[in-house]
Amino acid sequence: MKRHSIAAKRFGFAFKAAAIALAAACLGPVHAAEQESVDRLQGLLEPIKAEKPFKIGVTLVHLQDDFWKGIAYGIQDEAKRSGVEVSQITVAGAYGNVREQFGQLNALKTLGVDYVALGPASFDGYDPIIKSLKEAGIKTLAVGIPVNSGNIAFGVGQDEGTIGKELAKAICAKKPDSTTLTIPGPAGAEWARLRYVAFQEQAKQCPGMKVVPGSFGGGVDLGYGLSQASDLLLRTPEANFIYTPVIPLGMGAAQAVRQQRRDVQVVSSAIVREAIPLIKEGRILAVTSEPGILMGRLLVQYAIRDHEGKPMPNLQKDGALPYPYAVTPPMVVTPENVDTFPFEVFELPPKGWSITAMQ
Incomplete structure (x- = not known):
C-alpha cells in the first residue's frame, strides 16, 4: 500500500x-x-x-x-x-x-x-x-x-501537508530571499514526513527561498532541537530561519539562536504555553495551531x-x-495575532489536568 x-x-x-480566523480575531484571550x-x-x-x-x-x-x-x-x-x-x-x-x-x-x-x-x-x-x-x-x-x-x-x-505549506508561506511573506535550516523530525513519523515534504514543495514556489535539507531522526524534545539547531547554525552563518515540524523542537531551536545571538527566526507547529512569550517576542515567526x-x-x-x-x-x-x-x-499564530487567539478553547487543556484526574 x-x-x-x-x-x-x-x-x-x-x-x-475563515470562520475560525474571524473567531480568533474577535474573541480576544478566552x-x-x-x-x-x-x-x-x-x-x-x-x-x-x-x-x-x-x-x-x-x-x-x-x-x-x-x-x-x-x-x-x-x-x-x-x-x-x-x-x-x-x-x-x-x-x-x-x-x-x-x-x-x-x-x-x-x-x-x-x-x-x-x-x-x-x-x-x-x-x-x-x-x-x-x-x-x-x-x-x-x-x-x-x-x-x-x-x-x-x-x-x-x-x-x-491536513499535515497544509501545516508545512503554511510555514513556508510565512517565511516567504517575511523574507523571500532567505535561507532556511531544517530539522525534519523523527524517522518513521508520517506526520513529520508529510509536513516536511509540503514545506519543501511550497518553498519552491517562493523566488529566492533556499531550504537546507535536513535528516530525519532523533526525538521531538527541546534538547534535541537545541543540539541540532546549534550545529546547523554554526555550519550555516547565512541562515535566516529554522523550520521544525513541532514546537518542542522549535523552542529548542529558538534557544540555540539566542545562545549564539543570531538574527534567526523559527517556524514550527502546535501551541504550548511556554511558546507564547517566544511568539510575542518575535523569536518564533509563526506557529500553526493544532x-x-x-x-x-x-x-x-x-x-x-x-x-x-x-x-x-x-x-x-x-x-x-x-x-x-x-x-x-490549521491557523497560523504570529506575533500579530497571538494576543487574540483562543488557545484555551481549542489548544491548551486546563492547567493541572492529567490522566490521573479523570481515571
Whole structure:
C-alpha cells in the first residue's frame, strides 16, 4: 500500500478556516469563565448526546505536549458532556513504541470497549491488530495523526501537508530571499514526513527561498532541537530561519539562536504555553495551531453518530487515506495575532489536568 499523502489540498472542514480566523480575531484571550459561550466544536458538528451508552478506550503516543494532552482532554471532557464512558487512557511513551501500543490495544480489548481511539506511534504496522479488534466487534478510530490501515472505522486529524505549506508561506511573506535550516523530525513519523515534504514543495514556489535539507531522526524534545539547531547554525552563518515540524523542537531551536545571538527566526507547529512569550517576542515567526481539544471532541461526537447509525457529516473517503476521515484546518499564530487567539478553547487543556484526574 502506498504511503498516503494529504499534502495536496485542504480536505473536509477547510471551508471553516475563515470562520475560525474571524473567531480568533474577535474573541480576544478566552478565559475559563468565557469558554462556555464559545462553540466548542466551532460549528463543524452539531453536538448531540448519546442515546445508547457505549465505552471508548484510548491509547495515544505520549502526553509530553499539549497537542496530545489536548486530544486526551477533549475526548474525556466531551465524553462526560455527552454520556459516553471513557474506560481508560494509556500512552505508548514515544514515537516508535509500537510494541508497547500493541499491548495497550490488546488490554483495551479485554475491557470490553466498543471503540478504541488510537493516536499511533507509527504510520505502519497496525493493520493486523486493528483487524483483530474489528473481528472482536471493536471499532478503531484514528485520532491526531494517520495510520496505514483500511480496518480503521474513521479518523479525525489535520491536513499535515497544509501545516508545512503554511510555514513556508510565512517565511516567504517575511523574507523571500532567505535561507532556511531544517530539522525534519523523527524517522518513521508520517506526520513529520508529510509536513516536511509540503514545506519543501511550497518553498519552491517562493523566488529566492533556499531550504537546507535536513535528516530525519532523533526525538521531538527541546534538547534535541537545541543540539541540532546549534550545529546547523554554526555550519550555516547565512541562515535566516529554522523550520521544525513541532514546537518542542522549535523552542529548542529558538534557544540555540539566542545562545549564539543570531538574527534567526523559527517556524514550527502546535501551541504550548511556554511558546507564547517566544511568539510575542518575535523569536518564533509563526506557529500553526493544532487544535487537539477540538479533535478529541469531534472524535467522540462522530463515535456517537456511528454507534447510533446517524449521519456523519463532512467525513470523506477520497483515497488520500484508506478510511473515511475529517480534518480540522490549521491557523497560523504570529506575533500579530497571538494576543487574540483562543488557545484555551481549542489548544491548551486546563492547567493541572492529567490522566490521573479523570481515571
